[in-house]
Amino acid sequence: MSKDGAGLEILLDGPHSAAWNMAVDETLLNARGAWFRVYRWWPRTLSLGYFQRAQDFARERAQIPWVRRPTGGGAILHDNEWTLSLALENTSLGRDIEASYGPLHDALRSTLEDLKVPLGLPKPSKNPSNHARPNTPWCFDDPIPMDLLSKEGHKVFGSAQRRRGNRVLHHGSLILSPPRENPGAGFRRSFPSQALPALLACKIAKHLGRTPYFHHGLPREYCAQAEDLARHKYSRPSWNQKR
Amino acid sequence: MAPTDRKYLKSHEWAKKNEDGSISVGITDVAVEHLSDLVFLDLPEVGKVLEKDQPFGEIESVKAVSELLSPVSGEVTKVHEDLADNLDLLSASPYEDGWMIQIKPSDETEWDQLLSAEEYEKIAHEE
Numbered sequence: 001m002s003k004d005g006a007g008l009e010i011l012l013d014g015p016h017s018a019a020w021n022m023a024v025d026e027t028l029l030n031a032r033g034a035w036f037r038v039y040r041w042w043p044r045t046l047s048l049g050y051f052q053r054a055q056d057f058a059r060e061r062a063q064i065p066w067v068r069r070p071t072g073g074g075a076i077l078h079d080n081e082w083t084l085s086l087a088l089e090n091t092s093l094g095r096d097i098e099a100s101y102g103p104l105h106d107a108l109r110s111t112l113e114d115l116k117v118p119l120g121l122p123k124p125s126k127n128p129s130n131h132a133r134p135n136t137p138w139c140f141d142d143p144i145p146m147d148l149l150s151k152e153g154h155k156v157f158g159s160a161q162r163r164r165g166n167r168v169l170h171h172g173s174l175i176l177s178p179p180r181e182n183p184g185a186g187f188r189r190s191f192p193s194q195a196l197p198a199l200l201a202c203k204i205a206k207h208l209g210r211t212p213y214f215h216h217g218l219p220r221e222y223c224a225q226a227e228d229l230a231r232h233k234y235s236r237p238s239w240n241q242k243r
Numbered sequence: 244m245a246p247t248d249r250k251y252l253k254s255h256e257w258a259k260k261n262e263d264g265s266i267s268v269g270i271t272d273v274a275v276e277h278l279s280d281l282v283f284l285d286l287p288e289v290g291k292v293l294e295k296d297q298p299f300g301e302i303e304s305v306k307a308v309s310e311l312l313s314p315v316s317g318e319v320t321k322v323h324e325d326l327a328d329n330l331d332l333l334s335a336s337p338y339e340d341g342w343m344i345q346i347k348p349s350d351e352t353e354w355d356q357l358l359s360a361e362e363y364e365k366i367a368h369e370e
Contacts, residue, residue, distance in 0.1 A: 050301070050308045051283040072283075073306035095277055095370045097307045134282075144305075161307035164298075165254065168307075 001033065001213060008210040009035045010201045011218065015042035018067035022047075023229035025085045026070055027222050029162060029169040034088035036204055038197040041078040044179070049073040049139070049160060053243045056137050060181055068240045071171045073160030074139035077179035080186070082197065084108075084172035090163060092208060093170070101146045101159050104172055107204040108157060109148060114199065117191050119156075120149040140175060140185030150187050154178075245271060245364050246338050250314065250357035252296070253366045257338065258314035258357060265320055265345045266354075268299070270311065272337050273367045278304040281334070284327040286343055291319045293346060295353050300343065313346070315353045321345035 001009055013024070021039060028035040046057060046066040052075060054061065054068075060077075086104055093100035112119060123143045134142045140155045148157035155175075162169045175186030176193055205212040218226060233239050245251060249259035255274035259267045275281075283303040293299050298310040299319070322344050326332060333341040348354070358366070 049306070051285070051303050070308070071306070072303040072308040091370065096279070097277055097305045097309075098279055100307075101305075159306065163307060163309040165310070165312070 001215075001219070005033055006210055007033070007213045008201075008205040008208060009033055010205075010212050010214045011035070011037040011039075012197045012201065012214070013037055013039035013217075015040040017042070017230075018045045018047065018065050019230040019234035020226070021083070022067055022069060022234045023226045024218055024222075025087065025169055025171070026229050026233075027218070027226040028085065028087035029070075029164055029167055030225065031087065031222060034092065034208065034210055035086070036201055037085045037087075038201065039083055039085075040081065041083070044077065044079040046181075047076050047078060049075065050162070051243065052137060054241050066240070067234055068242070069160070069171065070162040071160035071169060072162070073158065073171075074134060074142060075137050076139050076158075076173050076175075077182050077185070078173070079179040080176040081179075082174045082176070082193070084170075084174065084200070086170040086172075086204065087167065088208075089166050090168040091166070093168060097161070097163075098146065100161070100168065101170070103207045104159065104170055104204060105146055105148065105157070107207045108172070108174065108200060111196060111200045111203045112148075114203075115191060115193075115196065117187075118151040120151050120153050122149065123147065138182050138185075139173070140182055150189075152188050154188065155185055156187050245273075245360040245367075247360040249338075250354065250359065251363035252312055252314050253358060253363070254312050255367070256312055256314055258354075260354075261345065265347055266315055266317070267342045268314060268344050268346060269337060269342045270302075270333070271363070271367070275334055275337050275341075278302065278307075278309065280304050281330040284330060284333075286322050286327065287319050289319050289322055292349075293317060293319060295350075295356075311343070314357055315346060315348045316350050317346040317348040319344050320347050 293313040299313040300311040
């Protein structure tokens with residue numbers, strides 16, 4: 001780990017269960033320093049935004065594992081997908097919430113451009129929605145101006161956050177191909193994505209002005225907390241079915 | 244300007260003493276500005292016991308869930324039940340109509356640990 005606190009601690013993680021993925025991310029939210037993690041899910045999993053109602057997804061929940069995220073936003077099918085999580089002090093991302101999505105989105109856009117993946121223009125801004133709730137429960141059916149769209153206009157990357165004290169957990173989801181339950185999401189043309197996590201990690205470190213430090217797995221000092229959260233929070237109906 | 248008849252946390256919650264000894268709690272206009280487009284709010288139930296600087300509720304805006312911290316320890320005696328369905332109140336009147344909960348404080352000394360309006364303004368504008 002960086003000793004001066006100016007590093008970006010990077011975990012290029014393997015596919016894990018829903019409970020473990022969310023437990024590790026909350027552990028990093030509670031940790032010190034700045035962390036960037038890229039991971040996948042096994043088996044394919046449905047994740048709900050923190051404020052969403054479980055009963056609205058009865059059909060999907062009967063078919064695949066699911067979990068409630070600590071972050072906001074809509075439901076996501078994690079299938080052929082990369083999930084990104086960035087946990088750090090919120091002053092690193094700026095005071096305004098909408099603007100705080102910028103560093104990760106800009107870094108991903110730049111990385112995809114380096115990989116010669118064409119992107120579409122962002123969805124135009126509209127007038128303030130006067131506290132309107134989303135029209136659809138699916139994250140990828142409801143693009144907002146900061147989301148990344150494919151050249152064909154489909155949403156391919158969206159984000160959500162959890163803010164706790166002076167820290168923020170930023171979740172991002174990059175859908176590589178459309179899941180059958182949510183066919184409007186993701187790229188229509190495949191691209192070689194294996195190099196993306198490491199390239200993106202270096203790019204986000206540069207955007208944040210931090211030095212990247214790559215880790216082989218979650219450091220031992222954090223494992224007990226992650227195991228506790230996985231077992232006693234993210235595997236329990238008291239969390240997942242709280243709404 | 245932050246009203247001078249109450250105290251603050253640097254995380255943008257305000258606390259105001261009422262005549263009956265209870266303390267009203269809400270979030271500042273700076274918080275509302277940062278959060279921008281509010282969509283969901285979750286507040287505790289009456290009777291819940293809170294600890295100072297620990298979450299008493301959550302609010303979602305622009306897909307970000309922010310935890311709301313309690314300025315003092317004590318028991319929740321009143322909740323603004325209609326606020327979750329009228330989030331415009333928070334934007335229009337964060338210091339009066341947008342109050343969130345009332346607390347019966349359990350430790351009077353915690354009041355002196357809170358920021359004055361002047362101290363809060365200074366911190367809020369340095370961010």
